[in-house]
Amino acid sequence: MESPPVETGRRGRSQTVTAAEKKQAKEVSLRRIGRLFTAHRTPLTLVTAIIVASSVIAMASPFLLREVIDRALPQQDLTLLVWLVAGMVAVAAVTSALGVVQTWISTTVGQRVMHRLRTDVFTHLQRQSVAFFTRTRTGEVQSRITNDIGGMQSVVTSTATSIASNLTTAVATAVAMAALSWQLSLVSLVVLPPAIYLTRRVAKMRKEITAQRQRELADLNVTVEEGLSISGVQLSKTMGTGPALVERFTASSTRLIDLELRSELAGRWRMAAMSIIFAAIPALIYLSAGLPMTAGKLSIGTLVAFTSLQAGLFRPLMGLLGVGVQLTSSLALFARIFEYLDLPVEVDDPAEPVTLTRPVRGHLRFEDVTFAYPGSETAAIAGVSLDVPAGTSLALVGETGSGKSTLAALIARLYDPDAGRITVDGIDLRDLRLADLAGIVGVVSQETYLLHTTVRENLRYARPEATDEQIEQAARAAQIHDLIAGLPDGYDTVVGSRGHRFSGGEKQRIAIARTLLRDPRILVLDEATSALDTSTERAVQRAFDELARGRTTVTIAHRLSTVRDADQIVVVDHGRILESGTHESLVSVGGRYADLAA
Structure with a gap:
């Protein structure tokens, strides 16, 4: 059968991202990503309610700790101590149980969204004309369905719940900190502006690296498809091209090592600097509590409870910033998936098909x-x-x-x-x-x-x-x-x-x-x-x-x-x-x- 012209170009290490690819990745809207979850409003609402309840309940622990330090232990009130300790255990047990339920629901929703993405892409590709497959490498198609959608799994399954959980925890923690001492709360929050700025820089870097990595993975898939299929193996053995194929595969895999390292280390020193600053905040709090103007105004229990809350605040804050980095870098994956979903169908069913009402003669x-x-x-x-x-x-x-x-x-x-x-x-x-x-x-x-x-x-x-x-x-x-x-x-x-x-x-x-x-x-x-x-x-x-x-x-x-x-x-x-x-x-x-x- 005669075949149409086939594109033979292959991406190399020096090939740059086209302007169209950059434009497409930029135009992937969060609203479109959010629409993937529209059919799961009820379970997501339930998960949000569980997260809020869990965060509010968890806020009781620092206050219980303050009572233990300031009242039960100094007064040697065993009954109060037992009740406070039992309350702390109960808080931990309830929040853990709610966490299991939250994980089950959110993972189920995420996997169903992944299932829909996979089936939508596969179904849409099945509708494409032969012309599309003659100009597209088989390994490239497989890479979109496996590597790209697989790379989105953590984002799809955990991003929404991570945002809700970290945001709720951060807000509840900030309110509790303000209730204990609004002055110390201001000291704790001075690191937020630089943290947000550095996070945006890191997210941008990882987004670009992710796009390059997925293209390299597609090239690797093509090499596997062409080199390890039965026809490819026969060709390489009869043509003596086995060593060349191994060299090509090795070079592609080596480039992947570099991209993976760059992805993991992108902005790592910036985030390390933020961790050092966050670790220094408790020292500033202790210093603030010991200054002449504040000395004696805070009880030891309040100070311990506040530092506990402060540590609990930075975890969700860093979690939110980390989710932002992950979501921004994943836009490159969504861009590649949406590119296939947006492909026009060249040979499709008619809008108003003719129904065959009589036996076909075959003229x-x-x-x-x-x-x-x-x-x-x-x-x-x-x-x-x-x-x-x-x-x-x-x-x-x-x-x-x-x-x-x-x-x-x-x-x-x-x-x-x-x-x-x-x-x-x-x-x-x-x-x-x-x-x-x-x-x-x-x-x-x-x-x-x-x-x-x-x-x-x-x-x-x-x-x-x-x-x-x-x-x-x-x-x-x-x-x-x-x-x-x-x-x-x-x-x-x-x-x-x-x-x-x-x-x-x-x-x-x-x-x-x-x-x-x-x-x-x-x-x-x-x-x-x-x-x-x-x-x-x-x-x-x-x-x-x-x-x-x-x-x-x-x-x-x-x-x-x-x-x-x-x-x-x-x-x-x-x-x-x-x-x-x-x-x-x-x-x-x-x-x-x-x-x-x-």
């Missing part, structure tokens, strides 16, 4: 169809008009690259024509649901793809409800049943990666059986027998001749012996029709077909 027509592959200035098909009555056979012949397989791809609506239209029973293919069209048109191409599962499941992939009897019937028609039945595990034999358990001809016949199992009204055979030997080809051709009765068949073949009995033979050259007619009439004309048949 196929091309009406002045023109098509060029994306990025190509030359039309692969130009002004093609064809009429294939229901139940007849059409053969497309011509040199490699003439446009035959492009015509087959248009019939299956892997692409949409740029001009003109293609109809089945008078209905434009673009007016049919893709699922309905897939039930009408069956394609067997020269590029056979089998799933890494059993023969039975490979065949049932085309028709999940098919019985074992129907599966065997399709295999008999494709002249492959006897071979499968002779295997030790029969139809339960695993075909291996991309079907490498079988020869090219055997894979081709399994693919033919898979298509026949769907019983399509229009059968497209794109070099479907190209991998078969002469005797097997004759056997499969006889099966096709039998199955083609009452079915519209479009056959593409280089071997003219397989198409000479077609009702209509069309010679294609550079996307245009040169000749059309029966075998006898075309040979008698002495044109291009006669040259090919000679």
Whole structure:
């Protein structure tokens, strides 16, 4: 099958981020991220309530501690001491229990959001046209779904609750500190402005590094996909490129080490400086309490309770600042995910699909169809008009690259024509649901793809409800049943990666059986027998001749012996029709077909 131009460029270490990528990462709004959680308002509200309750209850501990130091111990009041200690234990037990419930609910919500992101991206990519996958590296697609979404997990599962928990704790702690001593509270909060400034700087650095790291991970995925797939391994062994692949993988992995270190150490010295300042605050508090103007105004219990609260305040404050850094750096991940979710669907279901109310006859027509592959200035098909009555056979012949397989791809609506239209029973293919069209048109191409599962499941992939009897019937028609039945595990034999358990001809016949199992009204055979030997080809051709009765068949073949009995033979050259007619009439004309048949 002819393929559109493929982008062969590869990111290297020196490649810089494009302006479009920077713009896209910048434009990812927190509102859009927040919409991911809209469906989970109730559990998030419950989590918030639990967090507030837990924070308020936890604030009782410093006050209980003050009473222990200032009253119970000096007065040797054992009863009061027991009650105060029991209260401290109860506070710890209740807050711990609430923490478990909070973690369970928030993790559940986070995992459901992750599930939605994964399925949304996978579903949207499934709707993309073949053109998207021909210009996109497979490893890049896999990296978006695994590495990028996986990297967002901590943000999605814990960010909302971390913000709520730390914010609530910080507010409650600040109120309690002010209740104990508003003067000391002012001393404790002097570090906030520089802390916020430094945090913003660190967040910006990590965001840029995260974007670079994810692109490098995508490159690493591409190397694994290209180097460790069965086809890639065979190519590297036959071409002797194994050492080069190892060197390429090693270089990419080395760059990842550098990026990971930079990500972890970005702004670390700034945050270390803040930690030192935070640690010095208790010393300032003790100094403030000992100054002549404040000496004797604070009890020891109040001072101890205040320093305990102060330590408890800086933890949520640092937590909030850390969440800000994490959220900002994760915007690069969200940008990459939203980029795929925002991809336009080039070949999609119509807004108002035509419902098939009568059995499909299979009358196929091309009406002045023109098509060029994306990025190509030359039309692969130009002004093609064809009429294939229901139940007849059409053969497309011509040199490699003439446009035959492009015509087959248009019939299956892997692409949409740029001009003109293609109809089945008078209905434009673009007016049919893709699922309905897939039930009408069956394609067997020269590029056979089998799933890494059993023969039975490979065949049932085309028709999940098919019985074992129907599966065997399709295999008999494709002249492959006897071979499968002779295997030790029969139809339960695993075909291996991309079907490498079988020869090219055997894979081709399994693919033919898979298509026949769907019983399509229009059968497209794109070099479907190209991998078969002469005797097997004759056997499969006889099966096709039998199955083609009452079915519209479009056959593409280089071997003219397989198409000479077609009702209509069309010679294609550079996307245009040169000749059309029966075998006898075309040979008698002495044109291009006669040259090919000679």
